[in-house]
Amino acid sequence: MNTFYDALETRTPQEREAALLAALPQQIANAQANSPAFAEILAGVDAASITTRAALAQLPVTRKYQLLERQQAQRASTPFGGFATHGFGKAMPRVFSSPGPIYEPDGQREDYWRMARAIYAAGFRPGELIHNCFSYHFVPAGAMMESGAHALGCTVFPGGTGQTEQQVQAMAELRPAGYIGTPSFLKLILEKAQAQGVALPSLTKALLSGEAFPPSLRQWLQERGVEGYQCYATADLGLIAYETPAREGLVVDESVIVEIVRPGTGDPVPEGEVGELVVTTLNPDYPLIRFGTGDLSAILPGTCPTGRTNVRIRGWMGRADQTTKVRGMFVHPGQVAEVVKRFPQIQRARLIVTGEMANDQMTLHVETLETASGFVQLVQDAMREITKLRCEVQLRHPGSLANDGKVIEDARSYD
Numbered sequence: 001m002n003t004f005y006d007a008l009e010t011r012t013p014q015e016r017e018a019a020l021l022a023a024l025p026q027q028i029a030n031a032q033a034n035s036p037a038f039a040e041i042l043a044g045v046d047a048a049s050i051t052t053r054a055a056l057a058q059l060p061v062t063r064k065y066q067l068l069e070r071q072q073a074q075r076a077s078t079p080f081g082g083f084a085t086h087g088f089g090k091a092m093p094r095v096f097s098s099p100g101p102i103y104e105p106d107g108q109r110e111d112y113w114r115m116a117r118a119i120y121a122a123g124f125r126p127g128e129l130i131h132n133c134f135s136y137h138f139v140p141a142g143a144m145m146e147s148g149a150h151a152l153g154c155t156v157f158p159g160g161t162g163q164t165e166q167q168v169q170a171m172a173e174l175r176p177a178g179y180i181g182t183p184s185f186l187k188l189i190l191e192k193a194q195a196q197g198v199a200l201p202s203l204t205k206a207l208l209s210g211e212a213f214p215p216s217l218r219q220w221l222q223e224r225g226v227e228g229y230q231c232y233a234t235a236d237l238g239l240i241a242y243e244t245p246a247r248e249g250l251v252v253d254e255s256v257i258v259e260i261v262r263p264g265t266g267d268p269v270p271e272g273e274v275g276e277l278v279v280t281t282l283n284p285d286y287p288l289i290r291f292g293t294g295d296l297s298a299i300l301p302g303t304c305p306t307g308r309t310n311v312r313i314r315g316w317m318g319r320a321d322q323t324t325k326v327r328g329m330f331v332h333p334g335q336v337a338e339v340v341k342r343f344p345q346i347q348r349a350r351l352i353v354t355g356e357m358a359n360d361q362m363t364l365h366v367e368t369l370e371t372a373s374g375f376v377q378l379v380q381d382a383m384r385e386i387t388k389l390r391c392e393v394q395l396r397h398p399g400s401l402a403n404d405g406k407v408i409e410d411a412r413s414y415d
Contacts, residue, residue: 005120008254009308016310020257023282025050028059030085031287037070037082038289053268056290057259061266061278063292065321067236068100079103085285092285096140098235104140107285113140113238114255115148118231121244121251122207124178126153131171131203133159133181133189134210140235141210145180148239161185168193171200178205183213183221183228190224201225209233212316232316236288237281241313246305249312255282258311259290260299263320263407264333266290274298274405276320277313296320296405322408326353326360331387333407336364339382345370346379350401351391352409360412362391367398 004010011019029047031038041060050056070081078087079095084105086092094106106112124130130149136142136158146156157174159167159181167189179186186206193200206221206228213230221228231242232250240258241250252258257280262269269275277293296319300312323332331351340346347367355361364383368375376393383391 003306004308005117009117009251009310011309013303013309013311016254020282021051021053024056024257024280027280027282027284027287028289030284031289034085035083035287038287040082042289053257053259056257056280057261057266057268059266059290061261061290061292062288064102064236064294067291068102071100071102080105083286083288085287094140094143096143096235097138098140102235104235105286106140106143107283111148111151112283113144113147113233114253115144115231115233115239116151117148117253118229118233118239118242119145119148119152119154119180119207121242122178122229122231123205123227123245124149124152124154124207128177129155129157129174131157131159131167131174131176131179133161133167133179133185135161137161144233144235144238145207149180164188164192165196168196168198168200171203172198175202177202178207179203179226180207182210183208183217183230184211186226186228187217187220190221190226205229207231230315232313234293236286236291237279237293238283240277240279240293241315244304244306244308248304249300250315251304251308252311252313254310256280257282258313260297260313261292262337263296263322263405264335264337267337271299272301272403274314274317274403276405292320294320298403298405317405320405322406322410324353324408324410326362326387326389329387329389331362331389331408335386336407338386339364339379340366342382343368343370343375343379345375347398348401350406350409352411354411356413362387362389364391364393365396365401366393367396367401369398370395 025047074081092105096104132145134141149156208228208230229243233239239253241252259278260275261278263276277295277297279291281288296317297313303309336351340349345368349366352363379393
């Protein structure tokens with residue numbers, strides 16, 4: 001049995017990087033020419049010159065809230081805020097909605113969201129039946145997985161969400177090879193089957209997404225004969241990364257360029273440091289360039305023991321948008337980043353908010369070797385200028401702050 005979905009997974013890292021960077025200028029030119037939003041965002045950018053990661057890192061990050069703002073402002077003329085490269089018709093068979101609402105276009109290409117690779121890595125093979133319990137209503141999740149399963153050569157039962165007893169009955173009678181959906185709903189189905197005394201021996205594997213999949217639940221499923229693997233995907237980007245039998249992080253998809261940046265900025269962090277996951281997709285229909293997911297993750301060193309050679313990420317590690325309200329004022333990571341940029345001596349910073357209701361206190365912890373008299377006061381003044389709030393500053397030794405991606409930590413007591 002072939003371990004890999006295709007030969008792309010075992011390219012040398014150099015071959016992959018060369019292919020991605022060769023495609024990047026074409027995608028940027030396509031976005032500038034056919035996406036009104038990116039024509040504005042990337043105005044003045046010479047697409048032909050964006051041939052390295054360093055050059056890519058100079059382009060602005062477009063975050064999800066900005067996508068929503070553009071959609072809301074332009075709904076009278078277009079539902080997609082100018083990000084899609086074409087309108088309704090044969091090339092766009094469906095439109096989906098995510099919370100916001102944010103509207104996402106579907107495409108007509110086979111495996112449009114590139115989910116087949118993750119489904120294959122979870123153990124599914126052509127000719128099998130998959131019980132798909134992602135929603136088919138409003139959101140794209142059900143269709144995303146179904147299109148990937150069809151591309152793989154599988155048949156799909158569109159179970160959707162809810163109706164647990166009927167899900168159990170369908171599984172018992174159709175005997176699917178596995179399940180696709182959220183891990184919590186699979187647990188509910190298996191508990192219902194046990195309560196009814198219904199055996200589901202065919203159900204041996206699962207591809208799970210949409211929520212946390214803790215080790216305790218993984219073990220719970222294994223004890224019932226189900227091997228669960230997770231993947232990370234979004235409605236905007238499709239598949240970003242997927243788990244393999246090695247169980248060591250998530251391998252990045254072959255058709256995206258992933259960066260980890262310091263929250264509130266577009267600046268890449270050193271490998272291994274936690275930051276916001278920023279993705280550039282090669283999808284010509286919806287060419288998102290440096291799209292900030294708002295999720296925290298980190299690059300894992302080395303390659304996957306299965307032989308897949310692409311970069312791995314640690315998976316979802318929290319939210320990058322750590323905006324918090326202090327004494328009635330919103331403070332966000334971008335403001336902390338602005339202070340850091342003013343002082344080359346600062347290597348990293350973390351704003352900790354403490355106190356009780358109506359008695360908020362801010363302390364900026366900065367990693368630095370600077371010891372000059374007056375440095376602390378200069379940083380305090382900059383924080384007050386930018387946030388309009390008083391802030392204490394504490395100097396920390398480089399490397400002493402936690403590597404968890406937090407730029408703002410809300411440590412207040414709400415008891």
